[in-house]
Amino acid sequence: MPTPVVLVAGLHRTARTATVERLLAQHPGAVAVHHDLADITDGLVRRSIRDRTGVLGTAEVRLAHGCVTCTVREDLLPELIRLARDSELLIADLWDSVEPRSVAEAVDCDEAQEFLRLTAVLTALDAAAMPDDITRGERLSEVGKPAAAGDQRYLAEVLARQLEYPTALVLHGGDEDELSRTVLTHLAPFTPVHTLGALPPVTGARICADELAERMDPATAQLPGDAQTDEIVTAVWRSRRPLHPARLFNAVDELVIESVRSRGRFWLANRPDQLLAWDAVAGIVSVEDAGPWLAALPGAAWDLVSPARRTAASLDWDPERGDRVQHLVFTGPDLDTERLHALLDSCLLTEEEERAGQDAWNRYDDPFAPILIKENA
Numbered sequence: 001m002p003t004p005v006v007l008v009a010g011l012h013r014t015a016r017t018a019t020v021e022r023l024l025a026q027h028p029g030a031v032a033v034h035h036d037l038a039d040i041t042d043g044l045v046r047r048s049i050r051d052r053t054g055v056l057g058t059a060e061v062r063l064a065h066g067c068v069t070c071t072v073r074e075d076l077l078p079e080l081i082r083l084a085r086d087s088e089l090l091i092a093d094l095w096d097s098v099e100p101r102s103v104a105e106a107v108d109c110d111e112a113q114e115f116l117r118l119t120a121v122l123t124a125l126d127a128a129a130m131p132d133d134i135t136r137g138e139r140l141s142e143v144g145k146p147a148a149a150g151d152q153r154y155l156a157e158v159l160a161r162q163l164e165y166p167t168a169l170v171l172h173g174g175d176e177d178e179l180s181r182t183v184l185t186h187l188a189p190f191t192p193v194h195t196l197g198a199l200p201p202v203t204g205a206r207i208c209a210d211e212l213a214e215r216m217d218p219a220t221a222q223l224p225g226d227a228q229t230d231e232i233v234t235a236v237w238r239s240r241r242p243l244h245p246a247r248l249f250n251a252v253d254e255l256v257i258e259s260v261r262s263r264g265r266f267w268l269a270n271r272p273d274q275l276l277a278w279d280a281v282a283g284i285v286s287v288e289d290a291g292p293w294l295a296a297l298p299g300a301a302w303d304l305v306s307p308a309r310r311t312a313a314s315l316d317w318d319p320e321r322g323d324r325v326q327h328l329v330f331t332g333p334d335l336d337t338e339r340l341h342a343l344l345d346s347c348l349l350t351e352e353e354e355r356a357g358q359d360a361w362n363r364y365d366d367p368f369a370p371i372l373i374k375e376n377a
Contacts, residue, residue, distance in 0.1 A: 005118050012133075035094075072106045080115075136282055
């Protein structure tokens with residue numbers, strides 16, 4: 001049977017290391033592989049392998065192209081396969097700023113399934129640091145945690161993806177700070193939260209990386225619902241009406257400032273076939289083309305998309321608009337939900353503009369065009 005593999009991710013190194021050490025202690029025969037990417041911009045990666053007794057070996061790995069993808073493809077995956085025969089459990093202890101999704105998809109690839117069985121993806125979080133870190137706008141390069149030369153990602157956006165993707169979260173330190181638990185119930189309400197003393201099972205059935213991805217992909221994402229816990233508020237905004245591109249663009253800065261984290265899917269009047277993804281954290285916003293709405297595809301193409309995508313579309317289906325919907329979720333302290341809804345409602349087409357029809361909408365000035373063209377280039 002393929003050897004179980006658990007990924008342990010997290011920007012908070014102390015919490016991540018403590019989680020790995022606890023897993024090693026709980027599972028005799030387990031081995032952990034860690035790649036130190038501190039010098040990856042120079043093409044150098046330091047690999048270490050350890051079990052419950054300590055370090056078993058270290059090596060320096062030179063990569064032609066210094067990046068996480070190269071490290072996983074050229075060294076981590078071969079090492080896991082090599083170790084699988086003699087190990088009861090394999091633990092991939094991921095470098096600080098590595099996002100677990102790319103590693104999970106590599107481990108769960110067809111070529112490795114004879115040897116490896118992805119069974120869990122954990123993100124370890126420092127309970128005291130997490131609430132502040134999700135609001136930080138520094139780039140990884142500014143805090144010494146880049147995962148490649150020219151890594152332009154922001155600390156907060158990486159942390160957001162680390163806590164929204166995994167099968168479970170592990171809180172460590174800070175007496176398992178109550179504020180951290182509150183923030184997590186808003187940002188990742190469907191993901192169980194554990195402590196070091198009560199880690200989840202990690203040697204069970206294989207989990208599918210494609211299904212994990214669908215929880216985050218814009219068309220199928222499991223978005224939080226309306227909630228308020230003390231000063232933390234999550235507000236959901238939905239509408240069937242098209243958005244005016246220029247009015248939404250002019251409101252972006254105010255929308256981003258209003259919240260710490262926001263995400264979802266939306267459509268613009270002049271782009272009726274494009275499902276657009278909204279992703280913002282700590283004042284940094286991204287708008288991307290996430291492909292077509294199912295309503296824009298011929299019926300035969302529906303068989304080519306995943307069951308989760310068809311289910312999500314059917315739940316959102318409207319006789320006139322199909323699965324086209326504005327569905328954005330905002331989370332922040334003391335969020336003024338009424339003001340937020342009013343601002344977003346003001347970006348929708350008016351009844352008169354709606355009556356003008358698609359020919360008129362196609363002539364709207366679209367400030368998003370340069371962003372989307374660049375992103376698709």
